[in-house]
Amino acid sequence: MRFKLQTDYALRAMVYMAAKQANCTTDEIASYYGISSAHLGRVIRRLQSHGFVKAIRGRRGGVRLDRDPETVTLGEVVETLEQGAQPLDPPHGEPSNGIDESLRLKAVLRRAHGLFVNYLNKVTMADLASEGLPPKPQPQTTAGPTGQNETATQQDSGTSFTTRPEPIGAPSTGVSPTGYGPSNLTY
Numbered sequence: 001m002r003f004k005l006q007t008d009y010a011l012r013a014m015v016y017m018a019a020k021q022a023n024c025t026t027d028e029i030a031s032y033y034g035i036s037s038a039h040l041g042r043v044i045r046r047l048q049s050h051g052f053v054k055a056i057r058g059r060r061g062g063v064r065l066d067r068d069p070e071t072v073t074l075g076e077v078v079e080t081l082e083q084g085a086q087p088l089d090p091p092h093g094e095p096s097n098g099i100d101e102s103l104r105l106k107a108v109l110r111r112a113h114g115l116f117v118n119y120l121n122k123v124t125m126a127d128l129a130s131e132g133l134p135p136k137p138q139p140q141t142t143a144g145p146t147g148q149n150e151t152a153t154q155q156d157s158g159t160s161f162t163t164r165p166e167p168i169g170a171p172s173t174g175v176s177p178t179g180y181g182p183s184n185l186t187y
Helices: 005-020 025-033 037-049 074-082 102-122 125-129
Strands: 053-056 062-065 141-145 149-152
Touching: 005 025, 005 037, 005 053, 005 074, 005 102, 005 125, 005 141, 025 053, 037 053, 074 102
Parallel strands: none
Antiparallel strands: 053 062, 141 149
């Protein structure tokens, strides 16, 4: 499943706030990740409207999580921001994509989506922030058109927070995603 850029920014900001456990500014978070402060500000306001983030006014103000990081799951945030997107569902107002509801493919993809959401519902913001702040993205050096090295900012369109393997193990269901036979898939 591919997340919207808004969801990516929201997850990054929430992990940052959970790890810092203090008031943060939007500019501080945006600078840390090398992302647009204006876009992040809109994302923070949306998180605030859903009760995930609290804005504090004043000289020592900023934003912080409005709930205990132990009670906020990754699945809850993703489902809220992605508005319950399902695989193979056409965007609202568009015609069907032609895949018949009775096809096994759609059933398999819906089951996989359900497993994905169930897994995300087991991961809390506290789990993601348990090792502190993720490493700050580093500029990458690439060879430019003239053959000279140029510095490019690392752009991450996914939701990976670090380059290390995920520290949280995937749940083992013992059943294949299709429901037929034992699971031999690794996550």
